[in-house]
Amino acid sequence: MNCIIPFTKDIKFNTNICEILSISLENEYTVNDNEILGNFIVSGDYKSHEVSVNKAHFEHVLPFSVNLTTRIDADSIDFAIEDFTYEIIDKNILKVNIEYSINALELKEEEKIFEPVEERDTLDTILDSISEELEEPKLEEERKEDDDQMDTLVEEKKTLEEEKTETYEETRDDKISPEEENAILESVNPNEDTFVTYHIHVMSETDTIETICAKYNTTQNLLGEYNDLSTIAIGDKLIIPDSNE
Numbered sequence: 001m002n003c004i005i006p007f008t009k010d011i012k013f014n015t016n017i018c019e020i021l022s023i024s025l026e027n028e029y030t031v032n033d034n035e036i037l038g039n040f041i042v043s044g045d046y047k048s049h050e051v052s053v054n055k056a057h058f059e060h061v062l063p064f065s066v067n068l069t070t071r072i073d074a075d076s077i078d079f080a081i082e083d084f085t086y087e088i089i090d091k092n093i094l095k096v097n098i099e100y101s102i103n104a105l106e107l108k109e110e111e112k113i114f115e116p117v118e119e120r121d122t123l124d125t126i127l128d129s130i131s132e133e134l135e136e137p138k139l140e141e142e143r144k145e146d147d148d149q150m151d152t153l154v155e156e157k158k159t160l161e162e163e164k165t166e167t168y169e170e171t172r173d174d175k176i177s178p179e180e181e182n183a184i185l186e187s188v189n190p191n192e193d194t195f196v197t198y199h200i201h202v203m204s205e206t207d208t209i210e211t212i213c214a215k216y217n218t219t220q221n222l223l224g225e226y227n228d229l230s231t232i233a234i235g236d237k238l239i240i241p242d243s244n245e
Contacts (some may be wrong), residue, residue, distance in 0.1 A: 001072050001106055004082060007098040009062050011042065016091045021045040021055050022207070025084050025098065025200040026242075031074040036066040042096055064104060071127050076105040084237065127153055199240040203232060216240045 022044045031039025043059035083099040127150070165200060201207075209220055209229060218240060223229060226239040 001068075001070065001102065001104045003068065004099060004101045005201055007040065007062075007064055007100065009040075009096055009098075010089070011060050011062075011094045011096065013046075013092045015048045015096065017088050017094060018047045018050050018052070020086070020088070020094070020149065020202075020204075021047060022204050023086060023202050025096075026198070027079070027081065029079060031072075031077065033068070033071065035068055036077075036102065037063075038065070039063050040096075040098060042094075062096070071107040072104040073107055074104075078103040084202075086202075097103060102114065124157075127157070166176065179235075195232070198242055201238045203234050203236045203238065205234055221224070 024043050026041040026043075028041070029036055040062040041059065041061065043057070045055045045057055047055055078100050078101075081098065082101050083097070085097045087095050113224060125199050201212060202217070209223065211233075212218075213220055213223065220229070223238065223240065226241065232238075
């Protein structure tokens with residue numbers, strides 16, 4: 001599974017939005033057999049009036065879902081934010097545009113180790129038919145011939161059953177043991193919840209590396225591992241891993 005998905009949402013504020021002072025994007029998700037369910041969390045500070053010196057905080061949870069057409073390995077999921085932009089419309093509506101990608105390994109259907117052979121049913125049908133015929137009056141010679149045929153078929157059936165048993169045991173030996181099967185099944189649980197959280201911070205005029213480190217409880221060295229700190233400008237996006245992960 002490899003896809004890029006767009007997400008757009010209009011967030012209505014109770015007051016006017018004069019200026020967005022800071023904004024962050026976080027995400028969380030869970031996985032089940034049929035879909036990926038999650039939330040985008042958009043938060044930050046804004047001014048409601050141009051001449052105001054006060055700032056107000058906002059935080060909105062935006063649910064999203066992705067339907068799965070095939071089964072995937074939950075442990076292999078790579079969830080990433082590819083792009084994040086926003087704009088103010090109608091004075092009190094913040095429109096956010098998010099583009100995210102999902103990459104994961106698809107699970108193949110398990111192969112059956114053994115299936116019953118249809119010849120057994122065929123032999124049983126023949127034996128039942130012969131038994132019914134033997135119940136009818138016959139000449140001694142015909143009866144003896146049928147008895148011989150009956151013995152032959154019984155021997156063939158017995159031989160076939162022994163061969164099936166040997167084939168089944170050999171097939172089992174070529175496969176993993178029941179203990180190994182249980183260990184693999186326990187290690188792969190498509191219903192298991194997986195949570196990933198990080199921040200995307202948009203630089204504003206009042207931001208510095210020190211204030212960002214203090215706000216997100218991180219260090220300049222850790223920021224440098226995810227971002228180029230030598231050329232930061234207003235409006236640039238910084239990727240900040242959550243310190244609690």
